[in-house]
Amino acid sequence: MASSSPPTTKRMEEMAEKITNPDVDFAQWYLDVIREAELADSAPVRGCMIIRPYGYSLWEAMKEALDQRFKATGHSNAYFPLFIPESFISKESEHVEGFAPELAVVTHGGGKKLEEPLVVRPTSETIINHMFSKWISSYRDLPMLLNQWANVVRWELRPRPFLRTTEFLWQEGHTAHATEEEAREEAMRMLRVYEDFAVNEAAIPVVTGRKTESEKFAGAVESFSIEAMMGNGWALQSGTSHYLGTNFARAFETTYLDETNTQRYVHQTSWGVSTRLVGAVVMAHGDRQGLRLPPRIAPVQVVVVPIFRSDDQRAKILEESARIVSVLDDAGIRAQLDDRDTVSPGFKFNYWEVRGVPLRIELGPRDLKQDSVTICPRNVPGKEGKSTRPLEGLVEQVPQLLDSIQEQMLQDALRRREEMTYDVQTLGELEERLPESPGFYRAWWDGDGEDERRLKEATKATIRCILLDRPEGSGKCFVTGRESSQRVIVARAY
Amino acid sequence: MASSSPPTTKRMEEMAEKITNPDVDFAQWYLDVIREAELADSAPVRGCMIIRPYGYSLWEAMKEALDQRFKATGHSNAYFPLFIPESFISKESEHVEGFAPELAVVTHGGGKKLEEPLVVRPTSETIINHMFSKWISSYRDLPMLLNQWANVVRWELRPRPFLRTTEFLWQEGHTAHATEEEAREEAMRMLRVYEDFAVNEAAIPVVTGRKTESEKFAGAVESFSIEAMMGNGWALQSGTSHYLGTNFARAFETTYLDETNTQRYVHQTSWGVSTRLVGAVVMAHGDRQGLRLPPRIAPVQVVVVPIFRSDDQRAKILEESARIVSVLDDAGIRAQLDDRDTVSPGFKFNYWEVRGVPLRIELGPRDLKQDSVTICPRNVPGKEGKSTRPLEGLVEQVPQLLDSIQEQMLQDALRRREEMTYDVQTLGELEERLPESPGFYRAWWDGDGEDERRLKEATKATIRCILLDRPEGSGKCFVTGRESSQRVIVARAY
Numbered sequence: 001m002a003s004s005s006p007p008t009t010k011r012m013e014e015m016a017e018k019i020t021n022p023d024v025d026f027a028q029w030y031l032d033v034i035r036e037a038e039l040a041d042s043a044p045v046r047g048c049m050i051i052r053p054y055g056y057s058l059w060e061a062m063k064e065a066l067d068q069r070f071k072a073t074g075h076s077n078a079y080f081p082l083f084i085p086e087s088f089i090s091k092e093s094e095h096v097e098g099f100a101p102e103l104a105v106v107t108h109g110g111g112k113k114l115e116e117p118l119v120v121r122p123t124s125e126t127i128i129n130h131m132f133s134k135w136i137s138s139y140r141d142l143p144m145l146l147n148q149w150a151n152v153v154r155w156e157l158r159p160r161p162f163l164r165t166t167e168f169l170w171q172e173g174h175t176a177h178a179t180e181e182e183a184r185e186e187a188m189r190m191l192r193v194y195e196d197f198a199v200n201e202a203a204i205p206v207v208t209g210r211k212t213e214s215e216k217f218a219g220a221v222e223s224f225s226i227e228a229m230m231g232n233g234w235a236l237q238s239g240t241s242h243y244l245g246t247n248f249a250r251a252f253e254t255t256y257l258d259e260t261n262t263q264r265y266v267h268q269t270s271w272g273v274s275t276r277l278v279g280a281v282v283m284a285h286g287d288r289q290g291l292r293l294p295p296r297i298a299p300v301q302v303v304v305v306p307i308f309r310s311d312d313q314r315a316k317i318l319e320e321s322a323r324i325v326s327v328l329d330d331a332g333i334r335a336q337l338d339d340r341d342t343v344s345p346g347f348k349f350n351y352w353e354v355r356g357v358p359l360r361i362e363l364g365p366r367d368l369k370q371d372s373v374t375i376c377p378r379n380v381p382g383k384e385g386k387s388t389r390p391l392e393g394l395v396e397q398v399p400q401l402l403d404s405i406q407e408q409m410l411q412d413a414l415r416r417r418e419e420m421t422y423d424v425q426t427l428g429e430l431e432e433r434l435p436e437s438p439g440f441y442r443a444w445w446d447g448d449g450e451d452e453r454r455l456k457e458a459t460k461a462t463i464r465c466i467l468l469d470r471p472e473g474s475g476k477c478f479v480t481g482r483e484s485s486q487r488v489i490v491a492r493a494y
Numbered sequence: 495m496a497s498s499s500p501p502t503t504k505r506m507e508e509m510a511e512k513i514t515n516p517d518v519d520f521a522q523w524y525l526d527v528i529r530e531a532e533l534a535d536s537a538p539v540r541g542c543m544i545i546r547p548y549g550y551s552l553w554e555a556m557k558e559a560l561d562q563r564f565k566a567t568g569h570s571n572a573y574f575p576l577f578i579p580e581s582f583i584s585k586e587s588e589h590v591e592g593f594a595p596e597l598a599v600v601t602h603g604g605g606k607k608l609e610e611p612l613v614v615r616p617t618s619e620t621i622i623n624h625m626f627s628k629w630i631s632s633y634r635d636l637p638m639l640l641n642q643w644a645n646v647v648r649w650e651l652r653p654r655p656f657l658r659t660t661e662f663l664w665q666e667g668h669t670a671h672a673t674e675e676e677a678r679e680e681a682m683r684m685l686r687v688y689e690d691f692a693v694n695e696a697a698i699p700v701v702t703g704r705k706t707e708s709e710k711f712a713g714a715v716e717s718f719s720i721e722a723m724m725g726n727g728w729a730l731q732s733g734t735s736h737y738l739g740t741n742f743a744r745a746f747e748t749t750y751l752d753e754t755n756t757q758r759y760v761h762q763t764s765w766g767v768s769t770r771l772v773g774a775v776v777m778a779h780g781d782r783q784g785l786r787l788p789p790r791i792a793p794v795q796v797v798v799v800p801i802f803r804s805d806d807q808r809a810k811i812l813e814e815s816a817r818i819v820s821v822l823d824d825a826g827i828r829a830q831l832d833d834r835d836t837v838s839p840g841f842k843f844n845y846w847e848v849r850g851v852p853l854r855i856e857l858g859p860r861d862l863k864q865d866s867v868t869i870c871p872r873n874v875p876g877k878e879g880k881s882t883r884p885l886e887g888l889v890e891q892v893p894q895l896l897d898s899i900q901e902q903m904l905q906d907a908l909r910r911r912e913e914m915t916y917d918v919q920t921l922g923e924l925e926e927r928l929p930e931s932p933g934f935y936r937a938w939w940d941g942d943g944e945d946e947r948r949l950k951e952a953t954k955a956t957i958r959c960i961l962l963d964r965p966e967g968s969g970k971c972f973v974t975g976r977e978s979s980q981r982v983i984v985a986r987a988y
Binding site: 041043044045048049050051052053056057059060076077078079080081082083084085088100101102103104105106107108109110111117118120127130131134135140146150151153155156157166167169342 | 535537538539542543544545546547550551554570571572573574575576577578579582594595596597598599600601602603604605611612614621624625628629634640644645647649650651660661663836
């Protein structure tokens, strides 16, 4: 019985059947992991998905970490209606142009045809501005700092679970300020909140930058994003923050009286992250065996697997295993006992590996005799990561072990990103290198929308963002050849 | 300056202007409190509302207390799609009959007319059964215990904020079991979870019972509810739990192989509470001055109001006030400092009274000199409730004070309900007494749907539920005169 040893050849083969090798077909590997880890399932409505309990608990953990940060920066949660009068969407001209093709429209309600069709919100700038214009009248009402956790709908023709779905869950922050300066500070503050969350909770290093004109949010003056590198070198836009200027304020007459009694438009921001973050965690950390979850956001941080052959051993080992879980639980660690009788320890190892649980503790007869346990961190699979630890003092060590796994996962992701980030001088060079070496390409940039189209046609890559954190200096734009101080990241993206 | 004394005549008059006397017009009082406490605002789409930050934080506190109870009873959260194919709704015949008149229908998506219209979920039994039939194949997959926090839409012609809105937020539990017995136990367990929440968190005593045939959920075998008494003696159905039998399982072929390899239908339950609970808290506890919130679910449990006349006093009093808030905060109490310069202490007292904050702590020059504070519990307004307490040991006392307010509020609500609960023998007697003395009427009951219609026509009251907790015995049905052991509560209801 191979229960306490590393994966057997048989188990490896079984896994290989279920989860495609990511080096061979990364897209299929992604779908396989989502299915095998039971994160999501496809819905009977095209483009929609069901978020299964394990996937949802991962989202809940991320949501909580984000919500704390929003409240700590002075924001309150509120809830605005799902339905928006169609006429609202048209009030801001760029906004309607951007969203019209993606709308779901309710034409009938309560058995009757509606006088005005209702749009299922694709985002809530319009309805929120309608309310802001009612609530805001004086500089004393500002800043107004709101956030909403909600579902939104954008019709999706090429859905991928978590990355692009017709309905998705997200949060959308909406704020109104007296001055441009304050609103710009807010947009930047929330971008940095997203960066902090990505790095310190999800262990995903991100690049922060400004979007180009052609990639910015429909209705924004400027958009900013965090961009993460996935396992295949592609980029995933993982959060955005927008300075909206007075665009929506003008469309909805959202004004206030300043201290000198002058009527002024408010300056606004909006910012959001979505269930797409679940996809980011899968693709930034997953490996051949499945998910790997950073301890801070893992729904289950530690799983304890008892191993026994005889009934005689069974009682003692189960009892001791349950005790460990209970003590960990009391210490605030999300621990679970896998005491299933119907499956083998080998099956359990695989089961929890696929689900990415950061730390497995095995307790077998030899362990019990030696008053020790076997520790298997998910981020270093197989014999290499395994070690034996005395039972005494174990619970005190677990938080440190989890912290160390968290830090290692961030460092691993950072190292991979650095290894897959390149400097590039010309479009020709990019065309040549990108197919062989996917990754982030740093370049000087001074192009326009037309140049971006050329770039995409030639390489399928896009300008992910214009870097905020960059060294001084300038160089020749990799497309136009003009001197520029703008440094960008170019990559294939989801 | 009347800042540290009880409400002045002027303040009382101002309040009276803003909030209608509930004894004169309870319905208008309810709307006034919702507006003045900034719980909600009406939306540009008929029947919808905006839940404002203060109202949403109250919902968040209730949500957390409920979610903990769901998880403690073994349930996991998941998320199912907003859109349901129209054909799904029709699969269970009673279900479609009940919900068809209330549906919102999406006919266009992504700029095209859809082949099959999509219904915006009014509840999720159908789509969840579609998935259950995929996920459940063996007795080993049972019980399946899921819950979802979501928005749902039921077209509403006579909306009232929180009580009846076209879109509302809720949780819906959905479970599948091997046997009828297990499913019935689950339906009862969750009813008792709701009762426990209502009593111990919201300080609202509730009656638990079974719904009559004509009031049960469309598609259920039996429905159960908790019924709370509002300030005007009307009932509010505040939570429901349904035993669905195999109705949806048959419609969606949700079957499993039992231990003897026989194919069987699963037995199911569903159960839900909604943002209607916010309305319950308003109407069960509110008074002439506005909201009164039970400490356990109050977004702000303690407000500290500094009172000073000179700049000299200002610095010291503000400093000490901030210190109190910070120490309370460290002790896990949701405390807030109202240090606004722009409004008077009297304005602040009114502001926090309207919002129902359970405990106000005033700190004025005399207090500071005596190393004391003035304590004003919201549930006993005016001089009667006020007391002076030494600053030393204050923080240790606050949790006890809050517990005691919580307990008093429950006892007050219980006393009022008892005072407004009557025994009634005949329909004639009810017709006579109900208009003068609104409340809960206990009666024997052995009628059918036709008798229920007669009752409603004669009195506008309905059978709220057939009591679960009742003494032994029997008596003559108050409508039919037939002997029965069924005891019911009859009341006007929202």
